[in-house]
Amino acid sequence: MDSPAITDLAVRAVSHSDSAAQPREHLRIAGILLLARREVGSVVRGPGIYVILTLASLVAAVVVRSYLDFIAGSGTLVLADPLGSPLLFAVLTITGYLGLVAAAGLAGERERGTLEVLFYGPVDAASFVTGKLVGYLCVYVLMAAALVGFMMLTAALTGIPLGGRTLLVLAASLLTAGSMIALGLLLGALTGRSRVALALTGLVIAFFAAIEVGNRVAGSQPADSLLGSAAGLLAMASEFIGWVSPFSYLWRAQDSLALGQTIDVLVALIGTVVYGLVSAGLAILVLRRRGIQKWRE
Amino acid sequence: MFIVAPVVATQPTERQRQTVYNGIVFDAQGYQGVFLPENEHVVYVLADTINVLVPKVTDVYWWPLTREYRADWESRDETLDGTVEIGDRSFPMTTYSLRHDGGFDASKASLLVGDEAGQGYRDYEAKRQAYQAEVNAYGDAVKAFNDQLVVWGQEIDRLQKAGLPINNLPVPKQPQAPAQVSVSVTEPEPGVAFNLPAGSYAMRLRGADGQVVPGSERTIVAFGPRRSGVAYTVMAASKYTLPDTSTNPDDLILVRGDTDLYIQPSAEREYDAYASAKMLNPQQHSVQDRRGRWAWLPSGRVTAAEIDLRVGTGATVVSQGTYYAKQRPGSALGFEIVPYGPEAGTGVSTFAAFQVRPVQAEAFVSLPSTAGSTREIRVVRTGSGNLLFALALLPLFGGISWVAFRRWKTR
Numbered sequence: 001m002d003s004p005a006i007t008d009l010a011v012r013a014v015s016h017s018d019s020a021a022q023p024r025e026h027l028r029i030a031g032i033l034l035l036a037r038r039e040v041g042s043v044v045r046g047p048g049i050y051v052i053l054t055l056a057s058l059v060a061a062v063v064v065r066s067y068l069d070f071i072a073g074s075g076t077l078v079l080a081d082p083l084g085s086p087l088l089f090a091v092l093t094i095t096g097y098l099g100l101v102a103a104a105g106l107a108g109e110r111e112r113g114t115l116e117v118l119f120y121g122p123v124d125a126a127s128f129v130t131g132k133l134v135g136y137l138c139v140y141v142l143m144a145a146a147l148v149g150f151m152m153l154t155a156a157l158t159g160i161p162l163g164g165r166t167l168l169v170l171a172a173s174l175l176t177a178g179s180m181i182a183l184g185l186l187l188g189a190l191t192g193r194s195r196v197a198l199a200l201t202g203l204v205i206a207f208f209a210a211i212e213v214g215n216r217v218a219g220s221q222p223a224d225s226l227l228g229s230a231a232g233l234l235a236m237a238s239e240f241i242g243w244v245s246p247f248s249y250l251w252r253a254q255d256s257l258a259l260g261q262t263i264d265v266l267v268a269l270i271g272t273v274v275y276g277l278v279s280a281g282l283a284i285l286v287l288r289r290r291g292i293q294k295w296r297e
Numbered sequence: 298m299f300i301v302a303p304v305v306a307t308q309p310t311e312r313q314r315q316t317v318y319n320g321i322v323f324d325a326q327g328y329q330g331v332f333l334p335e336n337e338h339v340v341y342v343l344a345d346t347i348n349v350l351v352p353k354v355t356d357v358y359w360w361p362l363t364r365e366y367r368a369d370w371e372s373r374d375e376t377l378d379g380t381v382e383i384g385d386r387s388f389p390m391t392t393y394s395l396r397h398d399g400g401f402d403a404s405k406a407s408l409l410v411g412d413e414a415g416q417g418y419r420d421y422e423a424k425r426q427a428y429q430a431e432v433n434a435y436g437d438a439v440k441a442f443n444d445q446l447v448v449w450g451q452e453i454d455r456l457q458k459a460g461l462p463i464n465n466l467p468v469p470k471q472p473q474a475p476a477q478v479s480v481s482v483t484e485p486e487p488g489v490a491f492n493l494p495a496g497s498y499a500m501r502l503r504g505a506d507g508q509v510v511p512g513s514e515r516t517i518v519a520f521g522p523r524r525s526g527v528a529y530t531v532m533a534a535s536k537y538t539l540p541d542t543s544t545n546p547d548d549l550i551l552v553r554g555d556t557d558l559y560i561q562p563s564a565e566r567e568y569d570a571y572a573s574a575k576m577l578n579p580q581q582h583s584v585q586d587r588r589g590r591w592a593w594l595p596s597g598r599v600t601a602a603e604i605d606l607r608v609g610t611g612a613t614v615v616s617q618g619t620y621y622a623k624q625r626p627g628s629a630l631g632f633e634i635v636p637y638g639p640e641a642g643t644g645v646s647t648f649a650a651f652q653v654r655p656v657q658a659e660a661f662v663s664l665p666s667t668a669g670s671t672r673e674i675r676v677v678r679t680g681s682g683n684l685l686f687a688l689a690l691l692p693l694f695g696g697i698s699w700v701a702f703r704r705w706k707t708r
Contacts (some may be wrong), residue, residue: 012395038648044702045703046700047696047697047700049696050692050693050695050696050697050700051693053692053695053696054689054690054691054692054693054696055690055707056652057688057689057691058686058689058690059691060689061682061685061686061688063688064682064685065682065685065686066552067679068678068679068680068681068682069679069682071552071553071677071679072540072553072679072680073550074536074541075533075534075535075536075539075552075553075556076531076532076536076550076551076552076553076558077541077551077597078531078532078541078542078548078549078550078551079548079549080545080548080549081547081549081552082549082551114595146692147474150689150692153688154685156686157678157681157684157688158677158678158681159658159675159676159677159678160549160551160675160677161675163551165547167704222575236371258547272668
């Protein structure tokens with residue numbers, strides 16, 4: 001993410017473009033892969049990924065610990081897919097983090113002027129966004145693998161099984177992560193400064209979470225209570241959020257998987273892919289429209 | 298003001314004459330009555346079951362304590378005659394009765410309609426009158442028995458005084474009390490019985506004059522189960538008063554491992570949560586209309602005398618037993634679950650269940666030849682919670698150390 005690295009990448013990309021033997025598409029793919037590798041390296045070399053991985057594991061550990069305490073007190077606890085919820089909370093923590101990093105990363109590159117340097121090579125808006133998306137997805141895979149390791153150790157220590165369905169949901173979450181990263185890239189492209197991008201993405205994620213949680217809480221309140229009477233409004237907002245929040249697609253896929261409704265699972269997954277493609281497409285469009293140059297005051 | 302307010306709050310509000318319906322609806326186990334004032338525009342019933350609506354005119358008032366509309370039947374209770382039109386079907390007025398069986402199902406009623414209701418009620422009346430006659434005869438027999446006892450006692454005294462043996466003196470035979478009537482049937486009442494396939498229908502009452510009765514229009518929603526299954530009530534011996542219920546076929550039963558489990562299976566069906574709540578109580582305020590929310594409702598007993606228990610590769614059959622909670626003697630508080638036997642005495646509250654002792658990490662219980670009835674029981678290590686936190690910190694220490702090492706090396 002630092003300027004020398006960017007310059008180096010641009011030089012390497014230019015040297016690729018100078019090679020007449022390389023077809024243009026080949027060069028683009030090489031550029032995408034270079035960008036992806038750069039993003040993976042940049043994230044893995046920073047402390048953020050480890051802090052977030054620890055935070056995600058702690059979230060999962062707190063939920064599992066509450067189960068164990070309940071069983072110790074009551075003797076029994078009935079749950080479908082007991083490690084599913086802890087893992088999902090952890091996955092959402094990581095996904096949200098990657099959305100923030102993607103938004104701040106894109107806006108930051110424009111802010112520092114490195115984006116312009118990069119575009120002197122065979123890199124255009126499409127390959128830049130794709131490279132970032134692939135890079136952050138690779139980071140997600142690494143983090144998810146570490147999380148699975150943690151959950152497997154948790155299963156071995158506690159005796160609570162890690163179900164196959166939980167792992168399927170985790171695999172499906174790759175698409176959710178892709179959508180969240182694409183949304184982050186879109187918000188990053190829309191804003192010119194990394195702090196603004198960070199704040200905007202954080203607000204959007206917080207809004208999604210607040211509506212979803214608020215809807216679930218209000219739905220269980222009496223209709224004649226204050227929160228209960230707001231349930232109708234929250235339900236409408238939740239219906240809307242269900243289409244614009246990447247997390248909602250994962251909830252739907254998880255619910256459908258639990259009920260064995262394969263078609264609904266596929267619909268949710270296809271919806272996630274479409275969401276990600278549309279967001280990434282819009283990010284490319286915004287990048288083309290607004291330019292790659294550093295914004296002037 | 299502060300003293301008067303609570304008094305005022307308990308007063309019913311102004312009465313309003315309304316066309317209402319009394320519903321006799323099937324709740325998946327039996328029939329129960331519901332009241333449908335005019336403000337409840339949607340009537341929820343189970344599809345493909347017989348339900349009854351009784352159209353009436355009465356005075357309705359708001360009862361603030363329970364926050365619901367109530368009928369003042371004493372001031373007016375007029376049953377309306379006519380035909381209920383639901384969608385493109387018509388259902389004429391008929392009669393219905395509720396049959397209450399004794400034993401386990403005492404609180405659950407079954408429905409008798411038309412001639413069956415009349416016949417059921419006549420049979421019940423005949424049995425009740427026969428029982429009454431038997432009770433009268435039993436009273437006479439008891440009186441005669443008491444007289445015989447007096448004479449018998451006097452005869453014993455006489456024989457003993459005379460020094461004669463009393464062994465040959467016949468003992469008066471105590472009369473047997475007649476068996477009570479275990480089934481009751483209510484007197485047939487007018488109502489409209491109907492059975493609908495799943496769907497939403499417009500409903501109205503067409504009076505005997507051919508006109509639609511004002512205020513009788515409603516929407517009726519007939520809904521069916523999404524799936525059927527077997528629920529298990531699971532009681533740990535150590536927490537007998539806090540049973541847990543497994544309704545989802547995918548549920549895992551996580552247990553501590555040092556306590557016996559008592560398992561009670563029952564039938565269940567899964568319905569739309571909102572529709573089922575409104576069916577059970579049309580004036581239910583604490584339920585929200587949510588798509589995609591489902592609720593399992595009990596749908597009766599499971600008559601299984603045995604369940605299969607699979608542990609590892611071995612399988613055993615567990616028979617149903619009768620148990621009761623026995624208070625521990627002495628000053629120690631608590632109780633223990635023990636098999637019920639004659640030594641427990643009468644009047645002890647018992648329950649039927651399958652006793653399972655989970656000793657291995659995983660076991661499976663299921664009803665014989667019943668698909669979707671399998672549940673996994675897992676013994677968990679409850680003391681490993683703190684280790685999880687130590688594990689969760691590994692990425693932080695490992696990652697930060699690696700990043701620091703890398704930076705130190707590149708410097």
